[in-house]
Amino acid sequence: xxxxxxxxxxxxxxxxxxxxxxxxxxxxxxxxxxxxxxxxxxxxxxxxxxxxxxxxxxxxxxxxxxxxxxxxxxxxxxxxxxxxxxxxxxxxxxxxxxxxxxxxxx
Numbered sequence: 713x714x715x716x717x718x719x720x721x722x723x724x725x726x727x728x729x730x731x732x733x734x735x736x737x738x739x740x741x742x743x744x745x746x747x748x749x750x751x752x753x754x755x756x757x758x759x760x761x762x763x764x765x766x767x768x769x770x771x772x773x774x775x776x777x778x779x780x781x782x783x784x785x786x787x788x789x790x791x792x793x794x795x796x797x798x799x800x801x802x803x804x805x806x807x808x809x810x811x812x813x814x815x816x817x818x
Contacts, residue, residue: 728759729778732809739815740800747794751813754788758802758811764788765799782806787816 736744736751743749757764763774763786770785777784784804790797799816 729761729784729804730808731755731759731804731811732807733811735810735812737812737814737818739797739818740813743790743794743797743815749790749794749800751800754786754800754802754813755811757788758784758786758804762786777806781808 734755740749740751744751754764761774761778763771763784766774766785766787774784774786776782783806786802786804788800788802790800797815797817801814801816803812803814805811
């Protein structure tokens with residue numbers, strides 16, 4: 713993940729987002745094992761403020777949340793080979809002490 717994050721930071725020249733401790737839900741853990749899902753790809757995107765498939769309004773709210781120390785929400789569509797799960801969400805806590813990766817359906 714470090715190499716991907718460094719590349720994205722260099723490419724997009726955006727400040728990195730502090731995640732604190734990263735936690736994953738049991739659903740994400742199952743997809744990691746069963747379908748080789750790599751959540752670090754999505755963390756790398758969030759690190760450079762690429763919030764994924766969110767509305768313009770959510771992008772604006774995330775920018776304000778970063779500045780104000782509020783919760784940040786990112787959502788990413790999952791690859792087609794992962795059945796019955798359409799999206800993964802990353803929730804960055806206001807204190808920036810913890811980040812949780814969950815399935816949108818959880």
